[in-house]
Amino acid sequence: MAGLPEVGPWAKEKLDALARYLDFYTKVLKNQPWRTVYLDGYAGGGRAIVRAGERAASDKPGLFDHEMPIDVEVRELIDGSPRVALGIANPFDRYVLIDPNPDRAAELEALKREFAGSRTINVLQTTAAGGIDWVTAQPISRRTHRGVAFLDPFGAKLDWASIQKLADTGLFEVVVNFALGMAIQRMLPNSGEVPTNWAATLDSYFGSRAWFEEVYRRREGGLFAASGFEKRPDYLERLLELYRARLRSAFGHVSTPRLIRNTRGAPLYYILWAGPNKKGLEGANYILTMGERLSQR
Numbered sequence: 001m002a003g004l005p006e007v008g009p010w011a012k013e014k015l016d017a018l019a020r021y022l023d024f025y026t027k028v029l030k031n032q033p034w035r036t037v038y039l040d041g042y043a044g045g046g047r048a049i050v051r052a053g054e055r056a057a058s059d060k061p062g063l064f065d066h067e068m069p070i071d072v073e074v075r076e077l078i079d080g081s082p083r084v085a086l087g088i089a090n091p092f093d094r095y096v097l098i099d100p101n102p103d104r105a106a107e108l109e110a111l112k113r114e115f116a117g118s119r120t121i122n123v124l125q126t127t128a129a130g131g132i133d134w135v136t137a138q139p140i141s142r143r144t145h146r147g148v149a150f151l152d153p154f155g156a157k158l159d160w161a162s163i164q165k166l167a168d169t170g171l172f173e174v175v176v177n178f179a180l181g182m183a184i185q186r187m188l189p190n191s192g193e194v195p196t197n198w199a200a201t202l203d204s205y206f207g208s209r210a211w212f213e214e215v216y217r218r219r220e221g222g223l224f225a226a227s228g229f230e231k232r233p234d235y236l237e238r239l240l241e242l243y244r245a246r247l248r249s250a251f252g253h254v255s256t257p258r259l260i261r262n263t264r265g266a267p268l269y270y271i272l273w274a275g276p277n278k279k280g281l282e283g284a285n286y287i288l289t290m291g292e293r294l295s296q297r
Helices: 010-028 081-087 101-113 129-138 159-169 178-186 196-208 210-215 234-251 278-288 288-297
Strands: 035-040 046-049 075-079 093-099 123-126 144-153 170-177 216-219 230-232 258-262 268-273
Touching: 010 081, 010 144, 010 170, 010 268, 010 278, 035 196, 046 268, 046 288, 075 081, 075 159, 075 230, 081 101, 093 101, 093 129, 101 123, 123 210, 129 159, 129 196, 144 159, 159 234, 170 234, 178 196, 178 234, 178 268, 196 216, 196 234, 196 268, 210 216, 210 234, 268 278, 278 288
Parallel strands: 035 093, 035 144, 093 123, 144 170
Antiparallel strands: 046 075, 170 268, 216 230, 258 268
16 A cells, blocks of 8 residues: 555545435436536545554654554555546546646556446546646537536645636536635635735635635724734635635536534535536535434434
8 A cells, every 4th residue: 555645534525425426416317318527637546545543642762662652543445536436336428537646647547447448538647727628628518418527636726717617618517625624724824914825826716816805804993903904703604605606606506515524523624516407406415415414313
């Protein structure tokens, strides 16, 4: 398992939701005339290692070897999003797997050979934006095709322009990792003095500077109050609703968000679905709330 990416246990929850939705989607379209496309914008290599346990509390070595803390971490090998998508009962007609890393792209090429004869796969060694440009330039249209794009970036490396391109086709649905707790929140200092490079990343992510007004307000106070900005108390909720509103405007429908937490219960990110079809919305809302309903029993 050396060389495989490591992910937290919460990744399984996200991938389970993806598998359920892709299964739902392809069953609905099974007897329809459209050609189906699955696009994975941040595919990775096809498998990952999940830490299923905790390391010993202390990392400090003892005086003698036998006092070294025991590593009780348990590791589990899981299928990443490419294998999840390739493994559904009713496969897509075409799979487009995108990753800029040459090692990951080589793993995807091996995956392509593994499924040769049973799946049609394109591997693109490029960025998500470059891959989406390639796909949307192909001879596809709403008259002949339908598709799902899974957009699961590391951090905030997802340009709104790419999402808009998918929406403009009229045929794609998207399942998006909205990295509010893992990335976006960390780029928002309390002072409102956002570094230029962070601000540019957020502008690209949200598609405008609208995020700033949702996060910050002018400080209130008298003549001698400190100048500048302060964070709104509900800025996280406002950012989530801003992004959902943008998705709704682009695609027509957007799901109820599914919050993914880490093992300590801290919020990490939201899974969001957006698409042009109301039946897809109903399926996404059902699937993305399954874990919440099960946990309340």
